[in-house]
Amino acid sequence: MHRLLATPDLPDARRSALQFGLAQALDARGAYAEAGVSLRQANALALAGRQKRGQGYDPAEHARFVSGMMTACSPAFFERVRGIGLDSERPIFIVGLPRSGTTLTEQILASHSRVFGAGELRFARDDFETLAAGDDRRLDALSRLDQPTACRVGERTWHGCAN
Numbered sequence: 001m002h003r004l005l006a007t008p009d010l011p012d013a014r015r016s017a018l019q020f021g022l023a024q025a026l027d028a029r030g031a032y033a034e035a036g037v038s039l040r041q042a043n044a045l046a047l048a049g050r051q052k053r054g055q056g057y058d059p060a061e062h063a064r065f066v067s068g069m070m071t072a073c074s075p076a077f078f079e080r081v082r083g084i085g086l087d088s089e090r091p092i093f094i095v096g097l098p099r100s101g102t103t104l105t106e107q108i109l110a111s112h113s114r115v116f117g118a119g120e121l122r123f124a125r126d127d128f129e130t131l132a133a134g135d136d137r138r139l140d141a142l143s144r145l146d147q148p149t150a151c152r153v154g155e156r157t158w159h160g161c162a163n
Contacts, residue, residue, distance in 0.1 A: 012048065019039070019045065022035075072142050072143055084150045
């Protein structure tokens, strides 16, 4: 990663992703100060990229989105969508907010000899983003999620995993 980061013409988005990965590797090795430096650089690059695309962070907007997600993902929603999607036991996707226990759940499942833990992937977020543009539209699309849409998203994600 250090060698790749030394590439002068590396795009900022790729440099940011590498810095995040390097921070994770350094943290795992106990090199916490170096990991912190990598995280600060990664976050600065990611923030600059978002601002360049006109995607600044608004705490009130984020709070509204999280409230909307909590409303959309009610027990009734999960009851309604139970059983829709691909007819397969594989793969298993564990989806949740940060600090909600998803990593622990993955580690517990991956301790079984027939389960592979792939770590954090963006499939679910990318699929959610494609449901419809804009936070309100995505939440509205999520509330209308049906069998054909779930299968289409599942197939696209499964093929992404297999490649």
